[in-house]
Amino acid sequence: MKAVWKLTIVLGVLLALAVLFAPGVAADSAGTAAAAVTDTMNTVDMLWVALACCLVFIMAPGIALFYGGMLRKQSMTSCIVQCTAAMAVVGFVWIAVGYSLAFSGSGLVVGNLSALLLNGVSADGSTLGYTVPDLEFMLFQGMFALVTACIVLGAVAERVRFPAIMAFLALWSVLVYAPMAHMVWGGGLLSTAGGYLTTLDYAGGTVVHICSGISGVAAAVVLGKRSANTQKFRSHNVPAVFLGATMLWVGWIGFNGGSGLAVNGQLISVIAVTLVSSFVSTIVWSLIQYVHVGRIGATGICAGMLAGLVGITPACGYVTVPAACIIGAVAACVCYGGVIFMRQKSGVDDALDVFGIHGLGGVWGAIATGIFASQYTDTGGLITGSTALFCGQLAAVGFTLVYCFVISFIIMKVLSKVMRVRLSPAEEQIGADIVEHGEPAYV
């Protein structure tokens, strides 16, 4: 326990020092930043992005219900507590450090620390060339950090200790999520603006889905499997799963739609292809399940819907409706196969199919962007006769898988040396609800 306190104190001191020195750093970059401020804000865009923030924000508690309902009933409270706490911890870390690392400066992997604790982030103007202010952009991006962190929880559910996963997510959001956001959206290594690759990621196929999927797997590998008596593939509360899935489905309109940060024709196209893809993937998943096991379940049909949403995420800004149908259909096939593989063959206990759905769905989505991108972009995919984007997407996927896995693995491994990261078999049997939180979900 002492080691944990030491670690906390060291991190606290580091953060305090960073905050103290931040104004000095900011002063250096103020000259360049101030020049680029535009203050032609668009009220309609600001309103839509604020609404999209709300929609994405409510996806995080949606994940708590969706995941909690799929676990044993002894883990429902634990899932709710972990999601809520992850929202707070990752949200704060994003405001304190993450946003600055992701969106200030132009490093290859991370930006700089000039916007620590939102130092100099304006509520009235944009330094990034958008028609919404930097502070609103920060909030919208922060929602993505929350949701991504909550998705990771699904891979390690029912055996990770609460303090351990919170420490993991705090470090992960600085060392994995913020660099990913910077590399893809902040002008770093994986963005077209970075100058190395031609890539497109409209709403987070690599940053959110591949990243959360593979980070979850890395953490699950370090933790090990749940003990055999906890490992049950049966949802304890199907209505909760459905309610959570619905919050995700509706929220996804803000998740994909908000990513354009503007109200225009592209926004309407994004919402249309997002819904089309999820409709098609739900149908295809149901058909596969009907052929495979003879019956269609609620948990399965919700997973099928998610598969289509994950698949369309990176492509949604750039594809037509027919392409969205293909993306949704293939996403259902890939994710169905992925879930079966992860459960039966992989040897990793990915408790709630985080890699099967988000990881592989995200990989397919990124590749599909390289194939089908054809509108609202200068760099089209394979169907426009250009191969640069397709190759760029493959490289970005490969890099994301390796980077997120390695760093997440190291974080969890280090934590496992300084603290107890998983529940004992006896604690698992009774369930984290009572052992860790003292509050059963159902009495």
Added chain:
Amino acid sequence: MKMIVAMIRPEKLQNAKDALAEAGAPALTITHVTGRGAQAGMRFTTRVGEFCVDEIEKIKIEAVVPDKLVEPCIKALRAHVTTGHIGDGRIFVLPVERSICIRTGEEGNP
């Protein structure tokens, strides 16, 4: 004619059902119950001290079997639901006076 009452680990339910079917006694009733055994619950430690969980989830199986099947059923159950750790549960055997089929009124066979 005896009633076998087995308190087992929830995750061993399928094994228990298979075991009883194999032993020739497929008819049974299952109840989800909570309770404690001879150890009076399980003890865990938090930062501020120790606490005891004494409502542990178990499954109760009730099966009425002819006298000659009692020993085979007990043997089959023990073979299939044991993990070797404390908390595997107990088997009770109770006498049964009468057994009547509701549909036919036939009496005697369990």
